[in-house]
Amino acid sequence: MPGSNVEFLHLLVSLMLILGFAMLRERRLAQLIRLYAWQGGVLVLSAWLLADLGGERDLYLSGLLTLLLKVFFLPWVLSRLLSRLGLRQDREVLVNMPTVMLIGIGLVILAFALARPLQSLTMSIAGRSLGIALACVLLALLMMIVRKRAIAQVIAFLALENALIFVATVSTNGIPMLMELAMSLDLLMGILVLVVFLMHVQVEARHLDTEELSAWRGGER
Numbered sequence: 255m256p257g258s259n260v261e262f263l264h265l266l267v268s269l270m271l272i273l274g275f276a277m278l279r280e281r282r283l284a285q286l287i288r289l290y291a292w293q294g295g296v297l298v299l300s301a302w303l304l305a306d307l308g309g310e311r312d313l314y315l316s317g318l319l320t321l322l323l324k325v326f327f328l329p330w331v332l333s334r335l336l337s338r339l340g341l342r343q344d345r346e347v348l349v350n351m352p353t354v355m356l357i358g359i360g361l362v363i364l365a366f367a368l369a370r371p372l373q374s375l376t377m378s379i380a381g382r383s384l385g386i387a388l389a390c391v392l393l394a395l396l397m398m399i400v401r402k403r404a405i406a407q408v409i410a411f412l413a414l415e416n417a418l419i420f421v422a423t424v425s426t427n428g429i430p431m432l433m434e435l436a437m438s439l440d441l442l443m444g445i446l447v448l449v450v451f452l453m454h455v456q457v458e459a460r461h462l463d464t465e466e467l468s469a470w471r472g473g474e475r
Contacts, residue, residue: 263303267308268381269447270420271362274393277413278358279351286409293416300423328412332405341405348400358393364403372425374397378456387424431436 270293272282277289281455305313351358369385395415401407 260307263300263307264298264383265422266296266303267386270390270417271386271393272301274390274413274417275355275470277359277410278393279355283336283341283403283405283409286406287329287336290409290412290416291329292327292334293413294320297324297393297420297423300420304423324412324416327339332384332409333456335405339405348402354396358396361392361396362389365392383424384421387417387421390420393417423474456457 273289273293273296277286277293280286298321301313301317301320305311328365339397365388368386372384391414394410394417395412398407399408401410438457
């Protein structure tokens with residue numbers, strides 16, 4: 255039934271926003287990775303629903319690739335990295351958590367204001383959800399700014415990439431298959447480089463706090 259599928263799609267969009275706030279406040283790194291995997295799962299279901307509603311068969315393969323990469327492979331790589339580095343929590347943020355959440359609410363309001371004039375331009379089935387999708391992007395950017403540990407900022411960057419794909423999905427009924435494949439390969443290569451870099455930094459500096467890394471870098475000069 256198309257009507258029920260559309261309602262379920264809007265439910266997934268709302269779940270994406272809830273996961274964005276959950277990742278923003280979560281300090282346990284292992285749980286942060288799980289939330290990222292849940293985000294990937296929401297992307298998969300959204301792609302498959304849009305494939306069913308809009309007849310875009312390429313979205314089934316796109317959803318499968320997202321399932322393999324974002325739900326299984328990348329969370330596994332990040333979990334192994336945490337275990338290797340012996341990290342548990344990102345205990346400190348640049349701003350206290352209640353303030354961060356208030357800023358997040360403000361960003362959601364801003365996203366809805368920015369999306370209002372754009373909703374009439376999109377022909378997507380989920381076009382009404384564009385404001386929530388933009389809010390997910392802003393929340394991921396906020397998470398990158400307030401986190402201090404480099405590994406947490408990497409996860410925030412991955413969440414930002416999820417949010418950008420989500421914006422493209424809800425505004426255009428899915429992005430072209432070749433474009434998403436190219437983005438996924440670029441992301442995979444970038445993550446592999448970051449993993450090697452973070453492991454090297456851990457060996458050299460014995461910590462992954464970005465403020466202390468900056469001081470360490472300045473000390474080298």
